[in-house]
Amino acid sequence: MAPVIRTARERAREELTLEIKREARRQLADEGAQRLSLRAVARALGMASSALYRYFPSRDDLLTALIIDAYNALGDRVEEAVAKSPADDPRAQWRALCHGVRDWARENPHEYALLFGTPVPGYAAPQDTIAPAARVPLALVAVIRGAAGRLDLRAPVRPLRGALAEQTSALVAAMAPEVSAGVFTRGVVAWSQLVGMVSFELFGHLVGSFDPADAFFAHTVEEMADFVGLP
Amino acid sequence: MAPVIRTARERAREELTLEIKREARRQLADEGAQRLSLRAVARALGMASSALYRYFPSRDDLLTALIIDAYNALGDRVEEAVAKSPADDPRAQWRALCHGVRDWARENPHEYALLFGTPVPGYAAPQDTIAPAARVPLALVAVIRGAAGRLDLRAPVRPLRGALAEQTSALVAAMAPEVSAGVFTRGVVAWSQLVGMVSFELFGHLVGSFDPADAFFAHTVEEMADFVGLP
DNA sequence: GCGCTGTCAAGAGCAGTGCTCTCGTTTTTG
DNA sequence: CAAAAACGAGAGCACTGCTCTTGACAGCGC
Known part of the structure; x- marks a missing residue:
């Protein structure tokens, strides 16, 4: 060493x-x-x-370093928020995760934009960023995994066909074997929805509609928790 | 004149x-x-x-003009796709809208990034952009309005409370009086999910998971159509 | 302690940027 | 026809990322 x-x-x-x-x-x-x-x-x-x-060596390398730091800052924040939630309450953990992402984004809008806005360099995300970038998605599937067996889907998941079934089963086997493929895809849908909604708020796409987005955000977090079947 | x-x-x-x-x-x-x-x-x-x-007068003004053009190009594309769908088939219209957004985004990634990525100028969206920017969201609520009365919600919408109820009822009264407030919020959720998912694909956040995103996208479009209760 | 070697900060300089100002020229207007 | 407005071109300012060279210093084996 x-x-x-x-x-x-x-x-x-x-x-x-x-x-x-x-x-x-x-x-x-x-x-x-x-x-x-x-x-x-x-x-x-x-x-x-x-x-x-x-x-x-270049401005982009500095930015890449800042991106990694930002991913880790967001990851720290979210993981801590989830850990502080009751261990046997997946919905509380879900809430903590979603609000953790939004709160961090509102406190650090430019760093959030660096992560989830337009990619700055030549589109190629360096290898070093993918592990830090995966922390929040991994925390999200961990919350769902923690609720495995207790999931309550009001609306049944549409069957996965063809290429999607193969992609999903590989992912599920690797990172969430106790969760059904359908619920897993819903987790990914909820993750993209969360980022889309926070981006809407920060980038000004909600100005004419849900301008103070607090109530809308809180409501949607619950709806998406229902969507993935969290108890 | x-x-x-x-x-x-x-x-x-x-x-x-x-x-x-x-x-x-x-x-x-x-x-x-x-x-x-x-x-x-x-x-x-x-x-x-x-x-x-x-x-x-400045580079930002040129960019603003390009933003307006891009919003209109996307609006044309989506409105045309919806118009080409069967008039009495809201789900087909929904599909056309969502895939229209994604296809246009994949064909014009930089222009899409200009619209939904990090805002380039000093955060203030000029007044001239809001009307073109509203075209796709308006098309989306039009599709939902066209299905009013035939909506079939598998999972009931959570009740809207307090500030959210007020915000939503004002919006619904103004732009979709025949739609319930709960369904309206689900439409906004679906819209943010759509943009979030397309951004994920274009900005490289799906590389480790659903890399060819076609199957996942098509599946999610159907799931979100179910989510808003489209027949 | 001595000298070699690799690392370091600094300066000058290149090509490029957005933007402003001035200066003749051209076109429209009164 | 003359005054006024609009126009294109050029020079120039302050800035950017980046490269190359130069001289100084620290760490190492001897």
């Missing part, structure tokens, strides 16, 4: 890397990813802009 | 405005809004970059 005592150089490098990300995150929160400027970050840190390239 | 025969200058201006938008749309489709450059547009048109500012 790496030694605990590093050379002065290595410690300085690690510290500066953190400081750069900290300042970049500040500017991101202030002005959005669009206006995040390497030169401005360097200026705020009192160093030459060229020196920054020793730590992040 | 304005005369049909305009001065040569006015006709030239109108034509050049269209040409600028055409070229900008080309570059938008190629590289995305991020890389859309006024200078590059001017270069392609063989004119000085400064001359462009006589037609669009």
